[in-house]
Amino acid sequence: MSWFGNSEPEPPSGPSPMDLAKQEVDMYSDLFTKMSGLCFKKCVVKMHGESDLNVGEMSCVxxxxxxxxxxxxxxxxxxxxxxxxxxxxxxxxxxxxxxxVPGVPGR
Amino acid sequence: MTPVQQQDFLQHLESQQRKDSLAMYNNLVFRCFDECSKSFRSKRLDDGETKCINVCAEKFIKLTSRVALRFQDIQQQKAKDEAAGVQR
Structure with missing residues (x-):
């Protein structure tokens, strides 16, 4: 995953690279949970019939x-x-x- | 990273994954109960509600793994783009 790659060398003061890496893990896991929940809510409409995702649901996801x-x-x-x-x-x-802000490329 | 730091990081990753799977369980029950419970005339889930819960849970799990797949694709693409940007 990319969070190993994009952590820039930090000045000696401030949070350690390790803390930053951990924060990034937490941030991505939160993002993932939220995203899955929302995409489920938005893409899966009916709960009867097949338990597989249908084609429409897949492309929606x-x-x-x-x-x-x-x-x-x-x-x-x-x-x-x-x-x-x-x-x-x-x-x-x-x-x-x-x-x-993690995950945002610097300009 | 030193081996000790690596160990520390992996431990954090593992604990986060444990937290995630517990949260996912609660999340799943919350969503599917909200979606599927229709009446409160009985203290048991009726046949329709049970079917709904089953489909809902299975769909949620399948959807989550698909989200993971696409998420991975996007992150890998980003990493690739970044690497290309650094080389230039």
Whole structure:
């Protein structure tokens, strides 16, 4: 998985890379739980008949996951921007938490 | 990562996975009960409700594994894109 790859070297102070990695694991597992729950709610409508997913449900799930991840990225960008402007307003004191928003590629 | 850190990380991963599967159980009961329970004239699930619970639970499990598959695809693609970006 990608969280091994994208952790940048940290300055000596602040949370350790290990803490960041653990936080990222937790964050992805939460994301996964939420995404599965939502895509189930949105894609599976009737509970009678077959217990297999039908073709419509399968393609719905595929799109649902892809869209959810896209939304995650978009929201991440907005959140990052907001954090940055907040940090700029505060004159860089404190600044955003190290690591920022996980899963968002830096610009 | 040192072996000790690796061990620490794996332990965290495992405990998270345990938490996830417990949460998934509760989540599944919550969703399927919400979806399937229709009347409260009896203290037992009736035939229709039982069938519904069965289908609901099986579908949820299948759907979750499909979500995992697609999620993995997307993460792998992202990692690949990032690696390509670094090389450039």
């Amino acid at each position: 595929d799109r649902c996951v892809s869209k959810y991840m896209e939304a995650q990225e978009k929201v991440g960008v907005i959140l990052k921007r907001a954090e940055e402007s907040l940090a700029a307003q505060q004159g860089g004191v404190g600044g955003p938490a190290a690591g920022g």
